[in-house]
Amino acid sequence: xxxxxxxxxxxxxxTDDSGGGSAGGSVPGVTETEVIVGTHHxxxxxxxxxxxxxxxxxxxxxxxxxxxGGVDGRKITYKVMDDGYNPANTQQVVxxxxxxxKVFAILNGLGTPTHTGVLDFLNTNRVPDLFVASGSRTxxxxxxxPNTFGFNPDYTxxxxxxxxxxxxxxxxxxxxxxxxxxxxxxxxxxxxxxVLGSDGIVRSETYDxxxxxxxxxxxxxxxxxxxxxxxxxxxxxxALAMGTAAQIGFRTQWIVSNVGSDYPTLAGLLKTxxxxxxxxxxxxxxxxxxxxxxxxxxxxxxxxxxxxxxxxPLDGNVIYGFAVGxxxxxxxxxxxxxxxxxxxxxxxEKGGFTGPSVAPLRFSANDHxxxxxxxxxxxxxxxxxxxxxxYTTDDGTGPVxxxxxxxxxxxxxxxxx
Amino acid sequence: xxxxxxxxxxxxxxxxxxxxxxxFRDYQLATAAxxxxxxxxxxxxxxxxxxxxxxxGALMAFGAYPVALVQNAFANRGISSHxxxxxxxxxxxxxxxxxxxxxxxxxxxxxxxxxxxxxxVVAVAVPALATVFSGVFHGDQGLSVYLLPxxxxxxxxxxxxxxxxxxxxxxxxxTVLLLANLHGSRFGRTLRAVRDDEVAARLAxxxxxxxxxxxxxxxxxxxxxxxxxxxVLAQSVSPSAFTLTLSLNLLLAVVVGGLGSLAGAVWGxxxxxxxxxxxxxxxxxxxxxxxxRQRLAGNLPLALFGLLLVIVMIAxxxxxxxxxxxxxxxxxxxxxxxxxxxxxxxxxxxxxxxx
Numbered sequence: 001x002x003x004x005x006x007x008x009x010x011x012x013x014x015t016d017d018s019g020g021g022s023a024g025g026s027v028p029g030v031t032e033t034e035v036i037v038g039t040h041h042x043x044x045x046x047x048x049x050x051x052x053x054x055x056x057x058x059x060x061x062x063x064x065x066x067x068x069g070g071v072d073g074r075k076i077t078y079k080v081m082d083d084g085y086n087p088a089n090t091q092q093v094v095x096x097x098x099x100x101x102k103v104f105a106i107l108n109g110l111g112t113p114t115h116t117g118v119l120d121f122l123n124t125n126r127v128p129d130l131f132v133a134s135g136s137r138t139x140x141x142x143x144x145x146p147n148t149f150g151f152n153p154d155y156t157x158x159x160x161x162x163x164x165x166x167x168x169x170x171x172x173x174x175x176x177x178x179x180x181x182x183x184x185x186x187x188x189x190x191x192x193x194x195v196l197g198s199d200g201i202v203r204s205e206t207y208d209x210x211x212x213x214x215x216x217x218x219x220x221x222x223x224x225x226x227x228x229x230x231x232x233x234x235x236x237x238x239a240l241a242m243g244t245a246a247q248i249g250f251r252t253q254w255i256v257s258n259v260g261s262d263y264p265t266l267a268g269l270l271k272t273x274x275x276x277x278x279x280x281x282x283x284x285x286x287x288x289x290x291x292x293x294x295x296x297x298x299x300x301x302x303x304x305x306x307x308x309x310x311x312x313p314l315d316g317n318v319i320y321g322f323a324v325g326x327x328x329x330x331x332x333x334x335x336x337x338x339x340x341x342x343x344x345x346x347x348x349e350k351g352g353f354t355g356p357s358v359a360p361l362r363f364s365a366n367d368h369x370x371x372x373x374x375x376x377x378x379x380x381x382x383x384x385x386x387x388x389x390x391y392t393t394d395d396g397t398g399p400v401x402x403x404x405x406x407x408x409x410x411x412x413x414x415x416x417x
Numbered sequence: 418x419x420x421x422x423x424x425x426x427x428x429x430x431x432x433x434x435x436x437x438x439x440x441f442r443d444y445q446l447a448t449a450a451x452x453x454x455x456x457x458x459x460x461x462x463x464x465x466x467x468x469x470x471x472x473x474g475a476l477m478a479f480g481a482y483p484v485a486l487v488q489n490a491f492a493n494r495g496i497s498s499h500x501x502x503x504x505x506x507x508x509x510x511x512x513x514x515x516x517x518x519x520x521x522x523x524x525x526x527x528x529x530x531x532x533x534x535x536x537x538v539v540a541v542a543v544p545a546l547a548t549v550f551s552g553v554f555h556g557d558q559g560l561s562v563y564l565l566p567x568x569x570x571x572x573x574x575x576x577x578x579x580x581x582x583x584x585x586x587x588x589x590x591x592t593v594l595l596l597a598n599l600h601g602s603r604f605g606r607t608l609r610a611v612r613d614d615e616v617a618a619r620l621a622x623x624x625x626x627x628x629x630x631x632x633x634x635x636x637x638x639x640x641x642x643x644x645x646x647x648x649v650l651a652q653s654v655s656p657s658a659f660t661l662t663l664s665l666n667l668l669l670a671v672v673v674g675g676l677g678s679l680a681g682a683v684w685g686x687x688x689x690x691x692x693x694x695x696x697x698x699x700x701x702x703x704x705x706x707x708x709x710r711q712r713l714a715g716n717l718p719l720a721l722f723g724l725l726l727v728i729v730m731i732a733x734x735x736x737x738x739x740x741x742x743x744x745x746x747x748x749x750x751x752x753x754x755x756x757x758x759x760x761x762x763x764x765x766x767x768x769x770x771x772x
Contacts, residue, residue, distance in 0.1 A: 043715025056711050063707075079701070082715040087559065088658035091651045092448065095578070096694070099441030113558040117653040124566075124577065181551055182558040208548040209557050210656065310708030 027340050029104030035071065035332065035339070037107045038079040038097035040090050040114065041133075046209070047085035050235055050265045050317050051110060054133065055080045057301075057321025058108065058328075060309035065329055065415055067308075072337045076329070079103060083114055090114040091121070098127055105130055105344065108151065108324045112136040112183055119145055128344050130331065131324055131370065135259065136183050137395055140369035147345050149363060150370035151324065153286055155184055155232060155257065156395040159191020161284055161374045162230055162255050164391060164400035167195060170253065174202045176226035178217060178241060180233060181206040188232035188257060194397060202226060207237055214240050215248070222250035229253070233260040239269035242277045255282040258374065262316035263384040264290065275382070283384070284374035286359040287323055288407075290314045291383040296409040297356035304414065323356050330355070330416040354416070358390050358407055369395070373403065420601075424594040431586050440578035444650070445690050447582040450589035451646035452686035456670045457589075457596050457679055458639025463668075464677020465605065466632040467612035468524060469532055472539030473640045474663030479516045479543075480509035480644025481654045485560040486553075492563040499565060502649070506588075509645035510638055517637020518630065525629040540664045544656035559655025562648050585646045592639050593679055599635070600679065608632055673729055675738030684737040696721045 029036040041055045042048045055078070062076040070076065079101055081093035090111075097103045098121075105128035109115045112134045119138070122129045123145050131151035132139045135158065139150035166175055177192055179185025185206055192201065203224040205217035218241060221229055229252040231238060238260040245252065261283030267275045288295045290302075301322040305314060312318055332339060334347035351363040359373035373392035377384055393400040411417055435443050455473055462468050487505035491497070520539055524532050547554040554560065567580035599605050610618040611628045619625055648654050670689050675681025696718045705713065733740035 044719060048715065052714060053711070056707065056714065060707060080714070081697075082718070084715075086657045087653045087655050088647065088651045091653075092444070095441055095444050099439065099444070099578070113653075113655055113657075116558075116561060117651060120652065121577075181548065181556045208551070210545060210548055308707060310706065310711060312707075312711060 027104065027338075028102040030074070030339055033074055034077055035074045036077045036079060036101065036103045037105050037328070038081065038094075038101060038103035039107050039109055040081050040083040040093050040097075040118075041108075041110045042085040042114075043080070043082035045084035045086070046236075047111065047234075050262070050315075051133075053312060053315070053317040054108070054110070054321040054324070056312065057305065057309055057318045058325040059321075060304060061322050061325030061329075063308045064304050065325075068413065068415060071329060071332050076332070078107070083111075085111055085114060087114050087117045090118055094118045094121065098122070098125055104128070104339070104341065107131060107328055108133045110134065112138070115139075119148060123147060126341060128341050128348075130344075130348065131327060133320075133324075135187070135370075137187060137369070138183070140367065140395075142366055142368050145368075147341075149348055149368045151327075152259070153284075153359065153371045153374055154369055154395055155187035156191040156194070157372065157393050158257055158284055158374060159188040159193075159230070159232075160195050160393050160400055161191075161376075161391045162257075163192040163195035163200075164393075165282070165284075165376055166228055166230075166255070170228055173227040173253070174225055175200060175228045175230065176203040176205075176221050176224060176252075177201055178221070178229060178231045178233060179204070179206050180237070181208050184257075184259075185232045188230075191395075192230055195400065207233070209234070209237070212240060214244050217241075218244045218250060219248060221245075221252065222248060226250075226252050228255060230255045231260065232257045235260050235262060235265045235269060239266055239274070242266075243270065243274055246274075246277055253280070253282065258284050258286070261285075261377075261384075263379060263382075264313065264315035265317070278379050279382075281379045281384075283377050285377045285386055286357045286371045286374050287316070287319050288356050288358075289377060289384050289386060290316070290319060291385055295356075295407075297407070300410050300414045301356075319356070326355050326410075326416065327353060327361075333416060354408055356407065356410070358386070360392070420594055420597045424590055424597075428586070428590050431590070432583070435579050435582045435586070438582075440576040443576065443578040443582040445694065447578065447585040447646075447650055449686045449690040450582070450585035451643050451650055452667070452670060452689050453589040453643075453682060454592045454646060455640045455643035455667050456674065456686050456689075457592055457682040458636035458643075459667050460671045460674070460677055460679065460682045460685075461596055461599070461608075461639075462632055462636035463671055465600070465608045465612060466629065468629060468633060469529070469668075470524075470536040470633070470636070471533055471661070471664050471668065472520065472536030472543075473636070473667050474659050474661065474665075475540045475543035476513050476517055476520075476637050476640035477644030477647060477663065478547075478654070478656070478659035479513040480641030481648040481659065482547075482554060482560070483509040483512045484645045484648040485562045485654045488563045489560065497565055499568060502564070502584075506642070506645040506649075509648070510641040513641020513644060514634055514638040517634045517640070521630040521633030521637065524633055525626045536664075537661075540661045544659055547656040554656075557656060559653055559658075562652045562654065564649065564652055581650055584649055588642050588646050592642060593682075596635075596639070597679055604631075669726065673726065673736055675736030678736070678738045681736050681738035688737070692725060693718065693722055696725070 043052050059078045062078050066075040083089040083093050108131050110133040115132055129148040135152035135155045137154045139148050177189050179189050205220055207214050238256050266278055288297050292298050301319055330353050331344055331348050335344040348363050349365045353361050358375050359371040362369050362372040373390050375386045375390045376388050377386040389402040391400050392403050459473050484505040487508050491501040527535055548556045567575045607623050607628050611625050615625050666689055670685030674685025700717045
């Protein structure tokens with residue numbers, strides 16, 4: 001029972017150094033020379049593969065901006081915490097970022113199960129929760145979570161746009177849906193059903209991330225004679241599904257969700273002998289492909305990747321990380337020379353952002369979801385390249401519409417004005 | 418009754434402490450308190466009764482999920498009161514206790530590595546239940562836990578983290594009080610008798626099997642309470658929070674703190690919370706090239722954490738509590754016999770685990 005005394009002694013001992021990183025001014029995380037933003041990403045554990053490259057690219061972009069004078073004279077410090085994709089860890093590290101390190105905002109927190117758990121905490125502390133790295137529709141609840149904004153197109157509009165493509169370009173085929181057994185798969189399936197009708201899908205199967213045996217599901221697709229298989233899968237399971245299909249001789253047209261279809265990532269997982277399986281794979285996208293080597297955004301990001309990111313192997317995750325950094329710098333600039341938490345939320349709601357994406361950002365006072373459109377892409381000759389028009393829609397019963405994919409080139413210095 | 422007085426003083430001190438600390442420290446304190454519930458129960462099971470369990474992290478899940486289900490069920494029926502949380506936590510403890518009894522009956526017949534093997538199966542299998550019955554448990558994504566803000570009587574600016582700390586500390590003080598009483602009671606002596614020599618215990622009229630099952634049940638109830646507190650702290654439950662890693666972390670806290678000692682359990686629980694945080698703080702400000710930074714991202718804190726533990730175990734094989742005791746004992750007499758502590762610890766561990 002000495003224990004309680006010891007607890008007291010040791011716990012008080014650690015309050016002494018709690019002041020680290022606190023802001024001098026009245027706005028948390030903002031001083032005359034610095035803006036501190038934080039995030040939680042899986043740097044270790046099973047979700048780390050691929051996703052752990054995102055934060056490094058975002059940080060590299062901030063380093064570039066800082067080297068060019070920062071934003072209104074302030075350097076951006078990006079504090080990245082590893083949560084190992086474990087919601088219990090996310091609780092701990094986000095509290096550390098907000099309460100101890102006093103960050104100005106949480107930027108691009110990654111993962112649906114992980115980030116869902118901290119929404120209430122961030123809301124009660126009025127912390128701007130910008131550009132969450134997930135396509136869940138949870139982030140778009142402006143009345144309940146006025147400070148939270150998404151980034152990815154949500155999985156329902158993705159499902160609708162994929163289904164619309166099937167309806168117009170692959171009519172009369174037997175369509176099956178393979179999905180992760182959570183909001184990701186469920187929202188995606190909902191989108192496909194919204195366009196094709198629930199009887200338009202021959203067979204629907206799910207998988208759990210903790211069980212790598214997808215053979216029963218793929219076998220069921222084979223016996224159902226699926227000609228088109230829509231796959232709401234993370235990269236590891238996209239590769240598993242394709243590999244298993246090849247093993248049992250199941251041929252189908254794969255259409256894979258954006259988050260699970262990055263070609264370099266999949267090629268890395270399937271190794272040299274498996275890479276031919278990716279030929280012909282369709283997938284929707286909203287950021288430029290690394291194979292568009294003449295795209296001015298890819299040129300810019302490749303250069304910055306070389307100079308500030310240790311020349312990490314270029315893939316969709318790296319481009320994603322740079323796009324997040326570019327968007328945040330725009331938002332911070334829009335919040336004015338003396339940014340406040342309310343100010344940046346208002347600035348994001350006002351919208352008007354540009355960037356590398358062909359799709360529009362939907363931000364407004366009553367819409368906090370991220371990108372609102374996608375363009376189909378296909379792997380041909382080992383290159384994943386977009387084709388056709390940009391499609392936009394909503395997450396309800398609204399129609400899927402064609403629009404013009406216009407991307408302005410980046411400013412010459414690569415920093416938004 | 419002596420323990421009750423100490424517990425009351427400890428509770429008062431801790432209550433005062435939550436006002437001194439900022440909300441983040443309160444949350445860390447709450448996490449350590451939640452760990453303590455499980456670690457204290459486990460150190461009794463391993464240290465006092467000689468049963469090694471690798472499955473207590475999974476038993477915590479049985480305490481946590483009912484909290485989520487009960488709290489959300491109440492909220493869906495429009496009943497929101499602070500009392501529902503008590504019902505939810507008690508349900509969690511009850512479920513964990515029942516599961517503990519089932520595992521305990523099987524475990525009572527096993528010793529050493531076989532017992533470790535059985536409990537390892539529990540640790541590996543239980544998280545998978547969430548995906549098998551994903552209709553109820555919502556698979557890998559888990560459930561969110563509905564929680565009311567702190568009672569209005571505490572004032573409008575009362576930090577939520579302090580409220581969480583109060584709940585977890587109450588659970589921890591209660592657990593340690595009950596276990597301390599158990600420690601000195603007839604039952605405690607029975608536990609030790611069974612640990613030291615089963616045949617002798619049987620000759621003395623002790624029902625060995627029943628004692629072993631009871632010990633497992635008590636520690637399972639503690640793990641259930643810890644799990645319930647985890648649900649309250651994280652406001653969510655998911656299988657990834659109750660993996661084998663958690664079970665191993667609990668065991669680590671028991672060993673590093675000092676096997677069989679409640680004070681050691683406190684040390685171990687604090688280390689589980691403070692060490693990763695400390696390591697992260699130490700490594701955060703290192704200036705590294707982007708290339709090295711990407712290689713080390715997330716891995717450096719883990720490596721340092723492991724290294725620190727190795728150092729602690731070499732420097733203090735009897736755990737932190739053993740080290741403190743040793744320092745207090747040997748200061749007046751001069752130097753300790755070389756390697757004595759280590760040998761004693763090794764013998765003790767062999768005794769406890771391989772019987």
